[in-house]
Amino acid sequence: MPRQSLKPLLARGKCLVAPGVFDLISTHMLNQHGAEATYMTGFGVVASALGLPDAGLATYTEMLDRARRIAEFSKAPVIADADTGYGGLLNVRHTVRGYEAAGIAAIQLEDQEFPKKCGHTPGRRVIPLADMVRKIEVAADSRSSADFLIIARTDARTSLGLDEALRRAEAFAKAGADILFVESPESEAEMETIGRHFHQPLLANMVEGGRTPVLPRARLAELGFQVAIYPAAGFLATAAVLDRMYAHLTTTGSSLGAPVPVFDFKALTEIMGFPEVHAFERRWAETA
Structure with missing residues (x-):
């Protein structure tokens, strides 16, 4: 059973925003801003943990370890990318049980062929519809609590068209x-079609520079979307700052005059929990 449920948030009738996190620093930082939900991004996790592209190279064990740690520290319910379920039907059952036990609130499963690819990159292919339906049936049957939600993603829009994507959903x-x-609709009109087509909760994937237009929260709600994930915003911003800072350091040999803001070191130590460590040491240290 998840440590926190998304159900009460979905019942409010407005679009729930879930910023993406990719490691534990980003999780701690998001906690500072009262996020309603957290999204564990597959692209970001694979890049930060393995230094590799999101192309089916991460294992279930690697993704579960990161999901468990993010769920442990996140103050908001966590939606977690679980790719294709990491294998056949037995693997899907194992994945669902593992993510639920880790404290995840909602698991995202997709209908891509293995090895999968990031949803806003070319060359994605999907498995037969009947095979994915069985995966969703197994996923729903494998959870121990109805509070643990199943998010079913189709990547059919890019290769097979919107009508097939709607049929699959x-x-x-x-x-x-x-x-x-329904991953990567390519216009606001397509998003409107998706919203009109379903009465069930819908998720919109807002990727800066991706295939889908990034829209304001209010507009997403008008179109019929109950959840908006922003998987890339955090790591794209981080990459931009690192790029400028490292360029400055290697060029000048110093961080003085840095072209980007630098987060206060003392504030970061507080966010990461050092005050509790210091309090423990004051109470239990063997030496002065």
Whole structure:
């Protein structure tokens, strides 16, 4: 059972925003701003933990370890990317049980062929619809609590068109998915079509520089989307700052005159929990 449930947030009737986190510093930083939900991004986790592209190279064990740690520290319920479920039906059952035990609030499963790819990159192919329906049925049957939500994603829009993506999402809903995720619609008009087509909760993937237009929260709600994830915003911003800072350091040989803001070191130590460490040492240290 998840440590926190998304159900009360979805019941409010407005679009729930879930910024993406990719490691534990980003999780701690997001906690400072009262986020309603957290999204564990597959692209960001694979890049930060393995230094590799999001192309089916991360294992279930590696992703579960990061999911467990993020859920442990996140103050908001966590939506977690679980790719294709890391194998066949037995693997899907194992993945669902593992993510639920880790404290995740909602698991995202997609219908891509293995090895999968990031949803806003070319060359993605999907498995037969019947195979993905069975995966969703197994996922719904494998959870121990209905508070642990199943997000069913289809990547069919890019290769097979919007009509096929809608048909697949309909089948996923009948199979037991709680939230539907039609990946990478390519216009606001397509997003409006998706919103009109379903009465079930819908998820919008807002990727800066991706295939789908990034829209304001209010507009997403008008279009019928109950969840908006921003998987890339954090790591794109981080990469931009690192790029400028490291360029400055290697060029000048010093951080003096840095072209970007630098977060206060003392504030970061407080966010990371050093005051508790110091309090422990004051109470239990063996030496002065």
